[in-house]
Amino acid sequence: MESRCENCIIRQFNSLRAMSKEELKQVSDSKITKKVKKGEPLFNEGDKLNGVYCVRNGVSKLSKLSENGKDQIVKLASKGEVIGQRSVIAEEHTNLSAVAVSDMELCFIPKNSITDTLHKNPNFTLEVLRHMAHDLKEADDVIVNMSQKTVKQRIAEAFLYLKNNFGEDKDGYLALTLSREDISNVVGTATESAIRIISEFKKKGLIKSSGKRIAIADEQGLLDLVEGF
Structure with missing residues (x-):
């Protein structure tokens, strides 16, 4: 039986925890559960996303292709994390690729479910900003490690x-x-x-x-x- 968002413990790990019960019900009614095999892409760099992915199980590598053709892995996204929210909120093409490094189970949440709640629920907006700020901090740490270690x-x-x-x-x-x-x-x-x-x-x-x-x-x-x- 497919899990309902309002009953899913995974949401406690991400910005969805700031949604009201009614908002979670709307997300649950619109989401699509997907299974992705190890090595398969969730999306490619430059894609236009129509929603975000909430990781229920498994791990994905987020990477960027450099000018010399080599991938730089910038993050490993695992259970509880939301992938693609920056691109969806900014209405930009993705600047990273996402590929499963293990078998994955994900919930795909359509863009409208996210953007509508951003307009209506300031607590959700704040949670999204906090998670994006955390991602920026991790990116800063990667840059420091590359230059100093x-x-x-x-x-x-x-x-x-x-x-x-x-x-x-x-x-x-x-x-x-x-x-x-x-x-x-x-x-x-x-x-x-x-x-x-x-x-x-x-x-x-x-x-x-x-x-x-x-x-x-x-x-x-x-x-x-x-x-x-």
């Missing part, structure tokens, strides 16, 4: 981020498996450099791997590396 520090930080935000599986490996190319696109380096540094981390006992899966073997060692010790 080495590639080794950024890769170490990426592994710690994956553990802290997505956890580990029953075998102790990172629950979210990213390809070596995706890891390089997160930290902003060549795939070959990322592979070389990951191999170095393994030799030093900081991590271990099994195929594409990676486990953190020495968390304190990674923390010390991030801090420059």
Whole structure:
């Protein structure tokens, strides 16, 4: 049975929590539940969105294509997050692409349901602004990391981020498996450099791997590396 927005616990994690019960009912009546397989796009850079995506399960990478043809992953959007609201509110084409890095379940909420509520509900407008401000802060942090931290520090930080935000599986490996190319696109380096540094981390006992899966073997060692010790 499809979940109703007014009864969905996911909304507590995003701006939808500021909607009234009647507004949530209207959203629920208009939303479409979608399932997206790993590797499939939600939308591409330059698309015109007719609504936003609320993530019920799974993870999507949001990335921008650089002039040299390399993707830069700027965010990993997971359960509870709303994707596409900046483009919808600004009435602009998307400046990022969104691709599933795991199987996903999403609710697509039409544009009118969002914009109508923005006009009528100041609490919802404030919540949307807060979430957009948080995204801007994260973007600022990415810029600072790129300019002030080495590639080794950024890769170490990426592994710690994956553990802290997505956890580990029953075998102790990172629950979210990213390809070596995706890891390089997160930290902003060549795939070959990322592979070389990951191999170095393994030799030093900081991590271990099994195929594409990676486990953190020495968390304190990674923390010390991030801090420059």
